[in-house]
Amino acid sequence: MELTLPDEPVALAPGVPARVPVRLRNPYAQPLDLRIFMARGRAAAWATVEPSAITLGPGESTEVAVVLRTPPEQPPSSSLVPFTVHAEEAATGEPAGFATALLKVALPNPVTGQLHEKSGTRHAYDLMLSNDTGNAAPLRIVAQLDPPSGSVAVEPDAVLLEPGMTSIVAVKARPSRPFTGSAKPFALVVKATDAYDADREPYLTEVAHGTRKPLVPTLVAGAIVVLLALGATTAIVLNGGGRHKLFSLRGKADGATAAAVTPATVGRPYALIDVFPHRGADGGKAAAENEKAKLAAQGMPVRLVDSLASDVLSDENGGFYVLLQDGFAGPEQAEAYCAHWRTVAPKCRVTS
Incomplete structure (x- = not known):
């Protein structure tokens, strides 16, 4: 049995309940009836599991919640407290798996x-x-x-x-x-x-x-380049090497056009899931496609966009392959998307 808890420490405010998602997956060929519970420890007194009993078919996944609530008088502390969630077979009590995470008691965020x-x-x-x-x-x-x-x-x-x-x-x-x-x-x-x-x-x-538009529009700049190129071509002809060099210049222009990136539209707000810098022989595309395939296998809808193809995405330092999802009605819907897939994509965040 596979259990997954958040990688980042859970911050609790005194007296305020917090729901911690626990992702469970049955990798076996037979169904499992399970009981989910907290291991003994300091955090166990603050926790309840909802639901505490589940059935998972072969290859199925689900999510339960550990609800943590410290006493109102609990003093804040920077110390990290470990807590462990166990799964056991309901009929036999045999251990089926466990996962451990960290929590700390902090002052509530006032903003x-x-x-x-x-x-x-x-x-x-x-x-x-x-x-x-x-x-x-x-x-x-x-x-x-x-x-x-x-x-x-x-x-x-x-x-x-x-x-x-x-x-x-x-x-x-x-x-x-x-x-x-x-x-x-x-x-x-x-x-x-x-x-x-x-x-x-x-x-x-x-x-x-x-986005910030250029001082000189692209069409005007292009016209200037053409005029300069015509002037250079005239000079080449006058110097006797004209025809061969002129065709060479055209060949380079055609190659640049063929290498242009197809524009991609990204709507705001969007959920930013992961980025892969343009590095290596394939510019990082294979790593980005592999990660997309992993997320898709978990059922997570996600897009792969080359930042060079979008006016919305940053393309500094050579650009990136970006895993994202857009098409949301508003920031709240995008936040709900990230919250739903947090255990699969912990770096998911909303960009407006």
């Missing part, structure tokens, strides 16, 4: 929020922040561009978010424009951090993507 693009204004966004806890949250808002070319303005860049309060922070990005060529993608990364503890992990990280 929830989302980054929204303003309509009618290019590269301008509103960061919506809310505090649903009983404690005030002094925040500092920081933003940066990736690649780091251009500037970002944040107003206000510090917020005292009282319990139950909602606030809006305006973020304006000014990415540098390429001189010519195609539109260049950029990412805007916005973080809400503790105003007094710079070493603490950000409460919230939101990422938005956009």
